[in-house]
Amino acid sequence: xxxxxxxxxxxxxxxxxxxxxxxxxxxxxxxxxxxxxxxxxxxxxxxxxxxxxxxxxxxxxxxxxxxxxxxxxxxxxxxxxxxxxxxxxxxxxxxxxxxxxxxxxxxxxxxxx
Amino acid sequence: xxxxxxxxxxxxxxxxxxxxxxxxxxxxxxxxxxxxxxxxxxxxxxxxxxxxxxxxxxxxxxxxxxxxxxxxxxxxxxxxxxxxxxxxxxxxxxxxxxxxxxxxxxxxxxxxx
Numbered sequence: 334x335x336x337x338x339x340x341x342x343x344x345x346x347x348x349x350x351x352x353x354x355x356x357x358x359x360x361x362x363x364x365x366x367x368x369x370x371x372x373x374x375x376x377x378x379x380x381x382x383x384x385x386x387x388x389x390x391x392x393x394x395x396x397x398x399x400x401x402x403x404x405x406x407x408x409x410x411x412x413x414x415x416x417x418x419x420x421x422x423x424x425x426x427x428x429x430x431x432x433x434x435x436x437x438x439x440x441x442x443x444x445x446x
Numbered sequence: 447x448x449x450x451x452x453x454x455x456x457x458x459x460x461x462x463x464x465x466x467x468x469x470x471x472x473x474x475x476x477x478x479x480x481x482x483x484x485x486x487x488x489x490x491x492x493x494x495x496x497x498x499x500x501x502x503x504x505x506x507x508x509x510x511x512x513x514x515x516x517x518x519x520x521x522x523x524x525x526x527x528x529x530x531x532x533x534x535x536x537x538x539x540x541x542x543x544x545x546x547x548x549x550x551x552x553x554x555x556x557x558x559x
Contacts, residue, residue, distance in 0.1 A: 337489070368549075373455065373551055373552075374551060375450075375452070375535060375549040375550050375551040375552050376490070376535065376549040377549070378546060378547075378548075381546065391546070392447070392548075423489055423490070425489070434480070434492045434495075435492070435547065437482075437489030437490050437491065438489050439487065439488055439489050440488075440489055
């Protein structure tokens with residue numbers, strides 16, 4: 334089975350802190366994604382990566398950056414956390430084939446105080 | 447870009463009844479429409495998908511229909527069971543960027559025993 338793991342289930346950070354969210358997949362997938370999930374807004378794409386060291390902005394990249402140094406690992410970085418970044422963050426991966434299933438991790442609930 | 451609207455936001459049905467969730471999309475070039483189910487504390491998981499060359503697809507108690515002319519698609523769950531209680535998301539793939547999905551806002555389905 335495909336497994337996507339995220340480093341933390343719950344995280345509490347202070348305003349202004351630098352925050353790292355880590356995601357690892359074990360299926361050698363080329364594509365990896367970071368989404369933000371908020372009630373009533375569904376899943377919104379922050380960034381995605383289709384290869385090592387490659388990244389593309391999604392719909393809401395402001396305030397975030399990403400890093401993909403290894404194929405299996407995709408990190409989301411909040412350079413200076415703000416309260417409006419309190420949310421559920423979901424990582425996903427998929428093979429390079431067009432229109433294929435995305436496999437999601439369990440999510441990280443981030444609270445910024 | 448693509449915009450996906452999903453209705454209703456909440457849906458309660460009696461066990462054994464049917465449930466229908468509807469989505470509309472804006473980009474007529476979208477050609478892939480998956481449905482994801484998110485159980486409490488877990489990431490979304492693909493349950494069924496349909497491509498634009500097909501009008502209907504069925505998998506046991508779940509079916510999806512697509513009307514390309516009207517740009518809407520629906521999820522039908524028959525003989526609902528308590529384990530069907532979850533949040534359901536529809537999605538559409540954006541033209542020109544097949545790796546990306548645009549998600550609807552989600553439907554909280556509750557199956558009452």
